[in-house]
Amino acid sequence: MTDAFVIQGGRDVAGHIYVSGSKNAGLALMAATVLTRGTSTIQGLPDVSDIDAMAQILEHLGAGITKRDDIIQINTTSITTFHVPDRLATRLRASILLLGPLLARYGHAKLSFPGGCTIGSRPIDEHVRGLEALGACVKVTDDFIEAHATQIHAASLNLQVPSVTGTMNLIMAACLAQGITHIHNAACEPEVVDLISCLVAMGAQIEGAGTDHIIITGYSRPLSPCQYKVMEDRIETGTYLILGAICGDPLTVHRCHAKYNTVLIKRLRAVGASIDVLGTSITVHKAKKLLPFDIQTGPYPGFPTDLQPQFMVLLSLGQGKGKITETVYEQRFKQAEGLQAMGANIRVRGQIATISGISNLFGADVVGTDLRATASLIIAAIAARGFSIIRNVNYIDRGYHDLERKLQKIGVDLARVYGGYGIDKTQIEIDFPPPGSVPHE
Ligand SMILES: CC(=O)N[C@H]1[C@@H](OP(=O)(O)OP(=O)(O)OC[C@H]2O[C@@H](n3ccc(=O)[nH]c3=O)[C@H](O)[C@@H]2O)O[C@H](CO)[C@@H](O)[C@@H]1O
Numbered sequence: 001m002t003d004a005f006v007i008q009g010g011r012d013v014a015g016h017i018y019v020s021g022s023k024n025a026g027l028a029l030m031a032a033t034v035l036t037r038g039t040s041t042i043q044g045l046p047d048v049s050d051i052d053a054m055a056q057i058l059e060h061l062g063a064g065i066t067k068r069d070d071i072i073q074i075n076t077t078s079i080t081t082f083h084v085p086d087r088l089a090t091r092l093r094a095s096i097l098l099l100g101p102l103l104a105r106y107g108h109a110k111l112s113f114p115g116g117c118t119i120g121s122r123p124i125d126e127h128v129r130g131l132e133a134l135g136a137c138v139k140v141t142d143d144f145i146e147a148h149a150t151q152i153h154a155a156s157l158n159l160q161v162p163s164v165t166g167t168m169n170l171i172m173a174a175c176l177a178q179g180i181t182h183i184h185n186a187a188c189e190p191e192v193v194d195l196i197s198c199l200v201a202m203g204a205q206i207e208g209a210g211t212d213h214i215i216i217t218g219y220s221r222p223l224s225p226c227q228y229k230v231m232e233d234r235i236e237t238g239t240y241l242i243l244g245a246i247c248g249d250p251l252t253v254h255r256c257h258a259k260y261n262t263v264l265i266k267r268l269r270a271v272g273a274s275i276d277v278l279g280t281s282i283t284v285h286k287a288k289k290l291l292p293f294d295i296q297t298g299p300y301p302g303f304p305t306d307l308q309p310q311f312m313v314l315l316s317l318g319q320g321k322g323k324i325t326e327t328v329y330e331q332r333f334k335q336a337e338g339l340q341a342m343g344a345n346i347r348v349r350g351q352i353a354t355i356s357g358i359s360n361l362f363g364a365d366v367v368g369t370d371l372r373a374t375a376s377l378i379i380a381a382i383a384a385r386g387f388s389i390i391r392n393v394n395y396i397d398r399g400y401h402d403l404e405r406k407l408q409k410i411g412v413d414l415a416r417v418y419g420g421y422g423i424d425k426t427q428i429e430i431d432f433p434p435p436g437s438v439p440h441e
């Protein structure tokens with residue numbers, strides 16, 4: 001039974017909120033440890049269920065895992081299984097990131113199809129084509145992906161689509177592929193750069209991080225374990241900046257770099273929010289009037305698809321008509337239904353959503369459908385007048401470390417109802433923490 005959030009909205013948020021480590025980079029770093037022999041230490045990992053799921057997969061493969069606070073030690077000396085079964089692989093999208101490392105290090109990998117947010121078709125053809133070019137024999141059935149290679153070798157790869165996890169998988173495999181591998185049209189996302197920095201700390205030779213042409217000089221021997229601190233979660237940062245642009249009075253987001261959210265910050269300023277950057281803190285004052293704006297999602301450095309559902313809330317409250325063109329996933333407007341239930345005026349036609357702003361959203365009983373759609377509904381509920389129930393809220397636990405406490409600290413009246421998916425609105429006895437009762441960090 002999943003949980004529900006109950007939010008009493010309509011008040012501004014104010015104070016300080018702290019960003020945790022990146023889910024997507026952290027998952028890649030954990031997969032990278034398979035390329036090593038020994039114990040690596042990864043610091044700064046968020047306490048989210050995707051990270052737990054990846055740790056469980058590594059344990060299933062035979063790795064030793066020790067977790068203390070935000071530090072995980074992964075000992076890969078006794079990996080003996082190269083098969084990730086359905087019950088584990090489907091728990092997260094990033095399980096696919098074990099395909100390249102297992103193949104490169106052990107010559108064999110078998111994984112059931114990955115899970116993750118159901119926001120479109122999410123193919124893996126780039127991963128498969130790239131690994132085949134590196135010399136692997138890859139079989140894809142309806143149920144699993146299986147790859148073998150006696151010795152993988154370097155190759156020149158041209159991605160048709162700059163897939164993030166595809167690029168990561170191929171970089172990791174190429175680290176143990178004898179010779180020089182070129183990846184053209186590679187993903188430039190900061191999480192790919194963070195993975196490369198970690199691989200370099202493990203002894204890999206990689207050039208071109210952050211560009212679309214990555215050059216890996218590979219050797220057919222394991223990498224060395226390392227200690228590495230994961231980058232901050234830029235999508236978590238962006239989520240708070242959007243919240244602040246709607247109702248920050250003001251909201252300061254700490255432990256983040258503006259450079260990872262350049263496009264978002266530009267858009268937030270354009271809609272009327274005031275944003276000041278000081279070192280690794282960003283202060284946002286809500287817009288007096290939210291001006292409408294059109295956005296189009298795209299690969300980095302474009303507008304991140306993972307922030308599109310949250311941005312839709314802002315346009316819902318804009319003074320005019322805004323348009324979102326979603327170019328990455330075919331089904332990433334699932335938040336629209338919940339926002340409409342709160343009164344938003346949104347028309348979805350294929351990959352384009354047209355939003356006519358209204359002056360207020362109103363609390364409603366809505367259901368989360370995936371990680372960022374749920375984040376979008378939470379922002380909307382905070383901004384909305386009245387009381388909202390957001391059911392299926394556990395999606396949030398996949399990617400936001402301790403979100404409810406962080407929000408309570410900035411003044412949000414929010415309570416989690418455990419196992420509350422099916423609760424009747426009239427049965428909830430809400431016990432919101434009194435404002436100001438949650439101490440700042
Ligand atoms: C765990 C993780 O890091 N997840 C992120 C990663 O997902 P993920 O790596 O799964 O996303 P991709 O970059 O692979 O997908 C982007 C686009 O490429 C297409 N595609 C992808 C692979 C492929 O082999 N063929 C193909 O056509 C997809 O259909 C999609 O349209 O990047 C996405 C895009 O920034 C983010 O939304 C996810 O949060």
Ligand SMILES: C=C(OP(=O)(O)O)C(=O)O
Nearest residue numbers: 093094116117306371372
């Ligand atoms: C789409 C996302 O995650 P995943 O790729 O793990 O499904 C996300 O983080 O928004």
